[in-house]
Amino acid sequence: MQIDTMIHIGDWLFLLEGAGVTIALCLQAMFFGILIGLIVGVARTAKTRVIELPATAYITIIRGTPLLMQLFIIYYCLPLFGINMPKFLSAALGLSFYTGAYVGEIIKAGLQSVDVGQREAARSLGMVPWQEFRYVVLPQALRVIIPPTFGFLIALVKDSSLVSIIGYVELTRASKLVVARTFRPFTLYLAAAVLYFVLCYGLSRFDVKYLRKKFSASLTGT
Amino acid sequence: MGYTIHFTEVFPYLPLLLKGLLLSVAITVVSTLIGTLAGLFSALASLSHYLIARKTANTYVEIFRNTPLLVQMYLIYFGLGQFGVQINPIPAAIIAMTLNTGAYTTVIFQAGIQAVDVGQKEGGLVLGMTYPQTFRHVILPQAFRIIFPPLVNQAISLFLFSAVASTITVPELTHQAMFVDSVTWRTFEVFIVTTCLYFACTFLVSILSDLYERTRPAR
Amino acid sequence: MIEAREVQKFFGSLHVLRGISLSVQKSEVLVVIGPSGSGKSTLLRCINGLEAINGGEIFVEGAKVDPHSRDVHKLREHVGFIFQRFNLFGHLTALENITLAPRLVKKMSNTEANEVGLRWLTQVGLSDKAKTYPAQLSGGQQQRVAIARAMAMSPRALLMDEITSALDPELVNEVLEVVTLLARQGMTMIVVTHEMGFARNVATRVVLMDEGKIVEAGLPSDIFDNPRQERTKAFLNKVLTH
DSSP: OOOOOOOOHHHHHHHHHHHHHHHHHHHHHHHHHHHHHHHHHHHHTOSSHHHHHHHHHHHHHHHHSOHHHHHHIIIIIGGGGTOOOOHHHHHHHHHHHHHHHHHHHHHHHHHHHSOHHHHHHHHHTTOOHHHIIIIIIHHHHHHHHHHHHHHHHHHHHHHGGGGGGGTOOSHHHHHHHHHHHHOOHHHHHHHHHHHHHHHHHHHHHHIIIIIHHHHHSOTTOO | OOOOOOGGGTGGGHHHHHHHHHHHHHHHHHHHHHHHHHHHHHHHHHTSSOHHHHHHHHHHHHHHHSSOHHHHHHHHHTGGGGGTOOOOHHHHHHHHHHHHHHHHHHHHHHHHHHHSOHHHHHHHHTTTOOHHHHIIIIIHHHHHHHHHHHHHHHHHHHHHHGGGGGGGTOOSHHHHHHHHHHHHOOHHHHHHHHHHHHHHHHHHHHHHHHHHHHHSOOO | OEEEEEEEEEETTEEEEEEEEEEEOTTOEEEEEOOTTSSHHHHHHHHTTSSOOSEEEEEETTEEOOTTSTTHHHHHHHEEEEOTTOOOOTTSOHHHHHHHHHHHTSOOOHHHHHHHHHHHHHHTTOGGGTTOOGGGSOHHHHHHHHHHHHHTTOOSEEEEESTTTTSOHHHHHHHHHHHHHHHHTTOEEEEEOSOHHHHHHHOSEEEEEETTEEEEEEOHHHHHHSOOSHHHHHHHHHHHOO
């Protein structure tokens, strides 16, 4: 039994390229996802049912169904209705909607965490609703929103591996392709795992060393 | 180019889909049970006095929390083949899902245990109870309240990600859905029905766990 | 029965106990008073091994106190401890709080434990609260349950760490009454407290601690009426004028 664990430099570069695609994909999804999340999250806090209900439905459905199914539906089903979905678009859209739902829920929780007393104080000082939101609610809500959102980014990097199943070439797909050529599944998947580890562990170290300190200080000065 | 929707063509295959769903539930439940137990021990190890226990537990947790479940499954099902070891799809999926769950539940347990007031621990110790007794009768029951919701979320999440087991040929729900699609060509209908089945399960579990939480005495 | 010899304790670089020596005989009630930060609570926690000391020795009934030993819990069977914040087990009823340790540690049967538990619950005046949870009890009631919980283990000595400091003023007396009763029954006690009236009435000896040292020790009448040390006088002035 010969264990050849050497990976050709060309293959390493291919994997690194895949990792780059993963990073780009995740950043893209976070960007659009946060935009969606803002809309949906704010809508979730609305008092009118017409606005709140679709947002809640969207979040509940996305969070209650497998990401894989969401990707399949976008990639395999939309073309049936004439919408042509190239792989990268399916991947990006799928992950963006996925992110939007989770971040939306985080934003909703963040907005609701701001003490009602804060809003009352703002109003009694004569501020209009948008001022109240921008200067009083949002800054305080952000402190509660940013840490879990960053945590979601770390999870997203891992979840992005699912787009390999619809054939999009990111890190996992790249490693699968090299395996098909070299027949060394352990070596290659381990390499992919290591690259994911570097990304995720790196992000979580940043979280612990920097983010936590910046966003955990109590706002009441204690 | 129109596509007419015919759900009726999928209905004969519903039993097959349900069989797949049953398997999805089964592998999730098994992995959750074993994984949660493993997580408890791992959490205790990570909080122990012995450096080697702490380091082992923490290393395990970091490895399995910072790599995707999909890659973990590939490593076990395909990867071990490089050494001539071939594990069957279902056991391979369960092993990967269990190891994954163990890492996540470790963190949940750590948070829960540390959230219990240190005074409770001292309250037990001063009565002459040993630390294991105090842990079992005083700390753990109170940590449970904090631990329960995240544990349920973890189980639901695992259930949703069990879909990736289809890629290592486990005949769970997603795999069956792809089969039905290949036979009926009713891709949209099949996937919608499948998604609804997943959703029904998670929705049910959420409701049940909400109800359960409400029955616990207020403290 | 309890003896401390030149006890030293550091918290990091903070020298909290600087050579404390005292001894407590059976049925004595030693009251420890002094300003915050003088090390009173720390001393108490060292006596039953909740904290490890950095120098000197502590003996309980002749046996040396070693927090790192595997048998330290045996010592705690005989020396009860009442906390400032009660530390009742939130998930158990009052009676369950009291019977847990007797069942687990003294291996009593359920019936036996319940009997003992109810007896002590009645002694502290809370027999009707057996099935209530701590969250539903007032501070004074919780502390009385805590005392019953400690007494159910039939300890030979009790350590009390400012047990009324966290209580609303109107609830303090009900707890002090219980402690006075126990003292009259001959229980050996070391009590850290700010309640001077109580100290004067119940103590057989009073000790004043400041900055980790024992400043003055003697009979209650001596300390309160004729303090010799300046620091004692200063402390009493501050505490007794309000």
